Amino acid sequence: MKILNKTMSITSSAVVTTAALLLSISPVQASSMGEGLYMQHCAACHQPDGNGVPGIFPPLADNAQVNSDDPENIQKYLRRIIFGYHGGLIVNNQMYSGRMPPIGYVGRLNDSELLKLVNYQRSSWGSKARAITFDELARARKAGSLK
Numbered sequence: 001m002k003i004l005n006k007t008m009s010i011t012s013s014a015v016v017t018t019a020a021l022l023l024s025i026s027p028v029q030a031s032s033m034g035e036g037l038y039m040q041h042c043a044a045c046h047q048p049d050g051n052g053v054p055g056i057f058p059p060l061a062d063n064a065q066v067n068s069d070d071p072e073n074i075q076k077y078l079r080r081i082i083f084g085y086h087g088g089l090i091v092n093n094q095m096y097s098g099r100m101p102p103i104g105y106v107g108r109l110n111d112s113e114l115l116k117l118v119n120y121q122r123s124s125w126g127s128k129a130r131a132i133t134f135d136e137l138a139r140a141r142k143a144g145s146l147k
């Protein structure tokens with residue numbers, strides 16, 4: 001009987017945690033899960049409209065490298081998001097030398113969340129890049145950091 005009670009209280013606290021997580025996402029009022037995840041994990045730096053902040057956070061909108069359909073560019077893009085990046089970049093003639101945090105590592109975002117997020121980003125703000133696949137994501141996770 002004691003054991004049963006313990007199990008029940010763990011279950012109800014898991015429900016409360018799940019509800020709290022859902023509540024923390026809902027104020028964003030995202031129209032899709034990919035958009036909600038972008039707003040939650042990326043927009044503070046790269047901005048809700050993907051334009052970034054010149055000289056500080058590079059734009060993801062109108063960025064040929066980020067919205068490329070080339071498989072090797074896609075690998076670089078994914079590896080920067082999964083493992084973080086601070087090698088320095090030039091985007092649209094502007095230099096960036098900040099630090100991108102390792103947002104996409106397992107435990108923070110799972111594969112299906114990360115795919116929804118990146119495919120939202122690549123199909124927003126005028127970009128029509130092709131969708132990234134599970135296989136491409138698995139390859140990037142295996143390849144590790146770009147440094």
Ligand code: HEC
Pocket residue numbers: 038041042043044045046056057058060063065066077080081085086087088089091096097098099100101103104117118121
């Ligand atoms: C804390 C701020 C911050 C957050 C949050 C952040 N980034 Fe970044 N990101 C940066 C900075 C700074 C750079 C440039 C790093 C450099 O100059 O070396 C960057 C670079 C990038 C690049 C490389 C751009 C290029 O032209 O190759 C991509 C792609 C990117 N971020 C995507 C994302 C995505 C997607 C998310 C959300 C999952 C995200 N970032 C969240 C700060 C951030």
